Amino acid sequence: MKYIFIMNPKAGPKNSEDAIRDKVAHAASISAKRTGASYEYGFYTTSAPKDATEYVRAYLDEHSEEVCFVACGGDGTLSEVAEGMIGYDNAYLTVYPCGSGNDYVKYYGGKEPFLDITGIFEGSVRDVDVMKIGDKYSINICNFGFDTSVVETMQKVRRAPLLGGNNSYYTGILTALFTSMKNKCKVYADGELLNPSGVFLLCTLGNGSYVGGSFNCSPKSDNDDGLMEVCLVSPVSLPKFLKVLPHYQNGTHLDTPEFNDIITYRRARSVRIEAPEGFVVSVDGELIKASNATVENLERAVHFIVPRDSMITPAKTPALVK
Numbered sequence: 001m002k003y004i005f006i007m008n009p010k011a012g013p014k015n016s017e018d019a020i021r022d023k024v025a026h027a028a029s030i031s032a033k034r035t036g037a038s039y040e041y042g043f044y045t046t047s048a049p050k051d052a053t054e055y056v057r058a059y060l061d062e063h064s065e066e067v068c069f070v071a072c073g074g075d076g077t078l079s080e081v082a083e084g085m086i087g088y089d090n091a092y093l094t095v096y097p098c099g100s101g102n103d104y105v106k107y108y109g110g111k112e113p114f115l116d117i118t119g120i121f122e123g124s125v126r127d128v129d130v131m132k133i134g135d136k137y138s139i140n141i142c143n144f145g146f147d148t149s150v151v152e153t154m155q156k157v158r159r160a161p162l163l164g165g166n167n168s169y170y171t172g173i174l175t176a177l178f179t180s181m182k183n184k185c186k187v188y189a190d191g192e193l194l195n196p197s198g199v200f201l202l203c204t205l206g207n208g209s210y211v212g213g214s215f216n217c218s219p220k221s222d223n224d225d226g227l228m229e230v231c232l233v234s235p236v237s238l239p240k241f242l243k244v245l246p247h248y249q250n251g252t253h254l255d256t257p258e259f260n261d262i263i264t265y266r267r268a269r270s271v272r273i274e275a276p277e278g279f280v281v282s283v284d285g286e287l288i289k290a291s292n293a294t295v296e297n298l299e300r301a302v303h304f305i306v307p308r309d310s311m312i313t314p315a316k317t318p319a320l321v322k
Contacts, residue, residue, distance in 0.1 A: 074099015
């Protein structure tokens with residue numbers, strides 16, 4: 001098994017390339033002593049958006065041996081690498097989370113186990129679901145409505161002092177309060193119309209659990225069950241929005257009876273969106289136009305490596321070391 005560390009120099013508050021190279025060499029030495037195995041690895045630095053996707057596809061077109069791509073960056077880098085792997089059974093995925101949000105790894109208890117590269121080298125495989133919308137893929141969260149407006153602002157302020165970084169989601173929320181409290185779109189989950197009124201506040205489709213750095217929008221997610229979590233929130237007044245927001249952050253919104261009249265929750269294999277021209281969907285943070293589109297859930301479409309010390313340790317697949 002070869003490991004290729006795909007590094008996004010623009011992810012996070014600073015360029016971590018040199019530190020990653022040093023950590024990988026040190027970790028390979030430690031794991032080799034501990035397991036008796038040898039670890040082959042290499043590096044690739046991205047230079048533009050979608051570069052990671054193109055590199056992974058090109059590599060897999062030319063190599064048939066098993067390879068693990070380690071996405072070194074945030075959720076955007078992880079999504080790009082995952083997209084390039086779809087359809088290749090010899091490809092494995094994991095992440096070294098050095099971006100700003102690092103939401104996907106929160107499903108596994110947080111980023112710390114993934115920052116220990118020996119844990120990655122000695123990890124196990126969990127086949128995970130991926131969502132597909134048009135020719136785009138999402139390993140974590142697709143969202144639209146209020147959340148899309150939030151993402152648009154986040155991208156503008158991501159590296160700004162005070163407003164950016166971990167605060168960028170809150171900056172996005174404040175902006176969306178003035179622009180996106182009521183959005184037009186019909187949402188169908190496996191054929192069921194969830195909002196007959198044709199309006200809504202926000203909707204999230206999740207295989208992961210978190211979005212925006214700290215918001216547990218899909219607390220009941222199971223990322224290998226073949227079903228995505230669908231959570232649609234109806235338009236609300238500002239006072240009620242301020243009530244539901246902390247629950248949406250803590251992941252208690254689905255189990256709070258007070259919100260039963262505004263939250264519709266389903267598990268589905270397919271979600272249909274019917275919206276006006278120019279409607280925008282956030283696909284793991286990337287904004288795409290999708291006025292009439294279907295989101296399909298692809299069951300266990302990616303081999304994902306879970307670090308040795310993660311909170312979730314898969315039992316169905318053997319250790320990766322070869």
